[in-house]
Amino acid sequence: METKHYDLVVVGSGPAGEKGAAQAAYFGKRVALVEAQEFLGGAAAGTTVPSKTLRETALALSGLRARQLYGVDLSLKGQATVQDFLRHERSVKEHERSRVEHNLSRHDIDRYDGLASFIDGRNLRVVSSGEVVARLAGDIILLATGSSPRHPDIFPEHHNIYDSDTILNLDRMPESMIIVGAGVIGCEYACLFSTLGVKVSLIHPSVTMMPFLDGEISQTLQKCMKQIGVELLFGEQVSSCQADESGVSVFMESDARVQADILMLATGRTSNTGLLNLDAAGIVTGSYGRLEVDENYQVVHPETRKCVAGVYAAGDVIGAPALASTSMEQARYAMVKAFDLYPYKENVAPILPVGIYTIPECSGAGMTEEQCKEEGLDYVVGKAYYNENARGMIIGDQEGFLKLIFEFNDSVQTPMKLLGVHVIGEIASELLHTGLGALIAGAGSNHFIDICFNYPTLGELYKYATYAAMGERARRLS
Amino acid sequence: METKHYDLVVVGSGPAGEKGAAQAAYFGKRVALVEAQEFLGGAAAGTTVPSKTLRETALALSGLRARQLYGVDLSLKGQATVQDFLRHERSVKEHERSRVEHNLSRHDIDRYDGLASFIDGRNLRVVSSGEVVARLAGDIILLATGSSPRHPDIFPEHHNIYDSDTILNLDRMPESMIIVGAGVIGCEYACLFSTLGVKVSLIHPSVTMMPFLDGEISQTLQKCMKQIGVELLFGEQVSSCQADESGVSVFMESDARVQADILMLATGRTSNTGLLNLDAAGIVTGSYGRLEVDENYQVVHPETRKCVAGVYAAGDVIGAPALASTSMEQARYAMVKAFDLYPYKENVAPILPVGIYTIPECSGAGMTEEQCKEEGLDYVVGKAYYNENARGMIIGDQEGFLKLIFEFNDSVQTPMKLLGVHVIGEIASELLHTGLGALIAGAGSNHFIDICFNYPTLGELYKYATYAAMGERARRLS
Numbered sequence: 001m002e003t004k005h006y007d008l009v010v011v012g013s014g015p016a017g018e019k020g021a022a023q024a025a026y027f028g029k030r031v032a033l034v035e036a037q038e039f040l041g042g043a044a045a046g047t048t049v050p051s052k053t054l055r056e057t058a059l060a061l062s063g064l065r066a067r068q069l070y071g072v073d074l075s076l077k078g079q080a081t082v083q084d085f086l087r088h089e090r091s092v093k094e095h096e097r098s099r100v101e102h103n104l105s106r107h108d109i110d111r112y113d114g115l116a117s118f119i120d121g122r123n124l125r126v127v128s129s130g131e132v133v134a135r136l137a138g139d140i141i142l143l144a145t146g147s148s149p150r151h152p153d154i155f156p157e158h159h160n161i162y163d164s165d166t167i168l169n170l171d172r173m174p175e176s177m178i179i180v181g182a183g184v185i186g187c188e189y190a191c192l193f194s195t196l197g198v199k200v201s202l203i204h205p206s207v208t209m210m211p212f213l214d215g216e217i218s219q220t221l222q223k224c225m226k227q228i229g230v231e232l233l234f235g236e237q238v239s240s241c242q243a244d245e246s247g248v249s250v251f252m253e254s255d256a257r258v259q260a261d262i263l264m265l266a267t268g269r270t271s272n273t274g275l276l277n278l279d280a281a282g283i284v285t286g287s288y289g290r291l292e293v294d295e296n297y298q299v300v301h302p303e304t305r306k307c308v309a310g311v312y313a314a315g316d317v318i319g320a321p322a323l324a325s326t327s328m329e330q331a332r333y334a335m336v337k338a339f340d341l342y343p344y345k346e347n348v349a350p351i352l353p354v355g356i357y358t359i360p361e362c363s364g365a366g367m368t369e370e371q372c373k374e375e376g377l378d379y380v381v382g383k384a385y386y387n388e389n390a391r392g393m394i395i396g397d398q399e400g401f402l403k404l405i406f407e408f409n410d411s412v413q414t415p416m417k418l419l420g421v422h423v424i425g426e427i428a429s430e431l432l433h434t435g436l437g438a439l440i441a442g443a444g445s446n447h448f449i450d451i452c453f454n455y456p457t458l459g460e461l462y463k464y465a466t467y468a469a470m471g472e473r474a475r476r477l478s
Numbered sequence: 479m480e481t482k483h484y485d486l487v488v489v490g491s492g493p494a495g496e497k498g499a500a501q502a503a504y505f506g507k508r509v510a511l512v513e514a515q516e517f518l519g520g521a522a523a524g525t526t527v528p529s530k531t532l533r534e535t536a537l538a539l540s541g542l543r544a545r546q547l548y549g550v551d552l553s554l555k556g557q558a559t560v561q562d563f564l565r566h567e568r569s570v571k572e573h574e575r576s577r578v579e580h581n582l583s584r585h586d587i588d589r590y591d592g593l594a595s596f597i598d599g600r601n602l603r604v605v606s607s608g609e610v611v612a613r614l615a616g617d618i619i620l621l622a623t624g625s626s627p628r629h630p631d632i633f634p635e636h637h638n639i640y641d642s643d644t645i646l647n648l649d650r651m652p653e654s655m656i657i658v659g660a661g662v663i664g665c666e667y668a669c670l671f672s673t674l675g676v677k678v679s680l681i682h683p684s685v686t687m688m689p690f691l692d693g694e695i696s697q698t699l700q701k702c703m704k705q706i707g708v709e710l711l712f713g714e715q716v717s718s719c720q721a722d723e724s725g726v727s728v729f730m731e732s733d734a735r736v737q738a739d740i741l742m743l744a745t746g747r748t749s750n751t752g753l754l755n756l757d758a759a760g761i762v763t764g765s766y767g768r769l770e771v772d773e774n775y776q777v778v779h780p781e782t783r784k785c786v787a788g789v790y791a792a793g794d795v796i797g798a799p800a801l802a803s804t805s806m807e808q809a810r811y812a813m814v815k816a817f818d819l820y821p822y823k824e825n826v827a828p829i830l831p832v833g834i835y836t837i838p839e840c841s842g843a844g845m846t847e848e849q850c851k852e853e854g855l856d857y858v859v860g861k862a863y864y865n866e867n868a869r870g871m872i873i874g875d876q877e878g879f880l881k882l883i884f885e886f887n888d889s890v891q892t893p894m895k896l897l898g899v900h901v902i903g904e905i906a907s908e909l910l911h912t913g914l915g916a917l918i919a920g921a922g923s924n925h926f927i928d929i930c931f932n933y934p935t936l937g938e939l940y941k942y943a944t945y946a947a948m949g950e951r952a953r954r955l956s
Contacts, residue, residue, distance in 0.1 A: 092871045324933035355932030393570045394531050433912040433937040441919045454833030455802035459911040
């Protein structure tokens with residue numbers, strides 16, 4: 001079989017693979033993309049978008065309750081199944097998959113269906129149904145194979161034990177569920193199912209959660225999760241788990257015990273690198289099969305940090321933050337560096353946001369208050385609350401707030417530099433972008449004062465949080 | 479009665495009055511505020527916020543339909559009255575009014591209840607229940623008395639004929655209604671009532687509407703309004719109108735005729751200046767009682783453009799754009815100029831956005847495509863559609879799009895300057911702010927390429943609209 005030569009061979013068609021391939025192809029590179037799954041789009045199309053679609057139902061219920069729209073008769077249909085909720089999801093998923101397909105063909109990217117593995121550092125074979133269907137050589141290889149849920153041995157294999165890949169296949173809505181792990185995925189599903197009326201118990205080994213969030217945001221989220229009925233079993237280690245037809249029981253080292261209809265594991269993810277035959281390319285992985293990369297997303301040896309020539313990796317396969325948003329950005333940046341596409345895109349977005357689709361949403365970018373303290377920065381905080389904002393009052397969001405962190409300076413004539421933006425509340429992940437743009441532009445406190453925001457909008461919170469920070473500075477100076 | 483002296487006397491407690499008063503007080507000025515109405519907050523608290531609250535019900539209905547959430551049983555309660563819908567509205571309105579009250583007292587602003595009128599250019603009397611309750615002298619006077627719906631003589635006075643101030647007092651939901659005037663208010667209510675199930679006929683003298691919007695946005699809004707069932711009677715002049723117990727009939731000059739249960743006038747507004755005794759201060763108004771102002775919002779003579787010493791005006795009383803957002807900004811800026819508060823706020827937001835709460839929402843800032851053509855600017859347009867965006871697909875918005883206008887330049891190395899941002903679709907008025915911040919920062923096309931947007935969000939549309947514009951430039955150069 002003849003080997004086909006490409007400028008770039010991409011493995012995986014999720015957000016990182018798609019955008020990396022499109023970026024290189026846009027600049028005239030010949031690109032091949034290999035996908036082992038039946039469908040394009042990876043985890044974004046397979047689970048992210050569907051779970052966010054299911055979340056719309058939950059949001060509708062929680063949002064409308066908050067809005068107190070008494071003229072509207074709103075209820076869950078008595079015997080609603082998960083599949084009822086997911087009817088719209090299927091069309092959205094199909095739409096997303098065909099969008100990826102269209103994008104690849106629009107960029108003249110050659111697609112190969114099958115499992116890619118290294119022959120050597122430049123050559124890959126593609127295997128489908130046990131047969132080698134192609135041999136590909138790439139000057140550059142981008143690995144974007146994603147990750148899979150990790151199942152700690154302590155949990156048995158049982159059909160009442162799910163993970164984030166299988167939970168959307170539920171054929172009935174459980175009355176109760178245990179979720180193990182209060183990371184992004186665990187928290188998102190805990191909020192979603194709780195809002196849909198399921199009694200959720202969330203087990204987490206630490207007493208805090210998602211330490212990359214600003215502490216106040218994380219604490220407020222905990223409070224909100226309790227309010228919507230999630231039982232937080234924090235600081236608890238699972239010692240054993242039993243599953244049978246009637247349900248699942250989890251025993252904790254503290255001797256506490258919790259029982260529910262089903263259990264969902266959200267105990268971390270393992271990178272999909274086991275089938276790549278990495279040895280042949282001289283690539284060594286880090287823990288949980290993770291590919292280690294340098295600042296250009298070129299693969300490196302986990303200990304020596306020596307680069308693997310021509311091989312890049314992006315997305316979930318390289319570990320945290322493992323968000324579709326950052327995965328796309330990593331892949332685009334990797335390709336800019338690999339093919340020297342400068343100055344088209346000089347910097348990977350220097351500040352990567354996090355968006356967490358809990359109920360309420362959380363989002364943040366730049367420095368947290370905890371990071372400022374660690375680095376010994378002198379800062380002031382300004383906060384503005386949804387329930388003091390006209391739009392926030394209309395939507396009835398009681399807990400939401402925007403928190404801005406500025407670098408302190410003692411001249412009221414001089415704008416204070418924006419260091420961090422943190423939001424919890426409805427559309428937090430959208431609302432963040434106004435602050436993110438300001439962070440990236442290196443804006444100061446005058447920026448939000450100079451903007452005339454639409455009324456009534458949550459966007460106005462930026463102005464009032466800035467006023468609050470300026471007032472705080474004034475108090476310190478007086 | 480002793481005259482009380484203040485640095486600033488503000489007349490009116492709507493968005494302009496409140497923010498102007500607070501701005502001056504924050505900088506140590508002694509401020510009095512006079513309000514003739516029983517409640518603080520002006521039109522923002524009285525009609526804007528309540529109508530947006532009612533709109534939440536409509537949005538819930540239309541949004542959930544678009545999201546195809548079949549697991550949720552959603553319907554209007556059979557005999558729902560407008561008052562049912564507005565139950566939440568009352569608490570929101572009260573909240574907003576007490577927020578204004580709190581803000582005024584927090585800033586140590588003296589409140590006077592009554593009708594203010596000029597004694598001379600520096601002195602005002604305050605009359606309540608026919609008695610003079612105070613005499614106030616201000617070094618600066620800020621007039622922020624707002625406006626009232628205008629009733630053309632052709633329409634009789636009848637309880638089936640409403641305007642935007644009275645429509646929320648409806649005691650039953652009509653089956654059909656006629657709205658006269660397709661400006662912001664007419665279009666907002668047409669969408670709102672149509673979505674709530676009322677058969678709406680919208681009469682407008684021109685064939686286009688809201689010419690300040692980008693043409694494509696305005697046309698798309700027209701299309702969406704037809705889709706939700708609004709009958710558009712455009713290019714029609716009303717020749718006569720009859721109202722009785724059974725309903726209202728309107729006859730057009732074209733001989734067309736339309737009949738409905740009720741009619742709402744949205745035929746422009748008249749400034750509330752008739753009771754101010756402006757003569758005593760030597761102030762002459764423009765058409766419809768409007769106060770004319772210069773670039774600093776100082777009142778001027780409509781013909782000679784000569785300034786009236788010490789008297790400023792902001793908000794609806796000075797006419798278009800007559801939005802709460804711009805009114806606040808005008809008043810703040812006026813006070814900065816009046817009291818020379820520079821450099822606290824050097825510029826009034828140089829670019830004022832418009833946010834229209836139709837269904838779908840529209841929002842825009844900077845130059846429209848029509849303005850670019852008029853000024854002979856060479857530009858490229860980049861658009862990104864909600865239905866090609868993951869979040870847009872989830873919410874099922876079929877028509878929405880973001881349109882960015884950049885100044886053309888022929889060097890692919892050089893970012894193109896952003897000239898205009900226009901959005902139609904769900905949360906358009908929030909989504910605009912990311913582009914508005916970029917406009918104000920003088921950002922180029924690289925700005926949105928460098929930002930890593932959360933996924934899935936509508937915010938991503940900025941990146942893809944920018945890509946589209948860059949592709950358009952590349953095509954022109956090839």
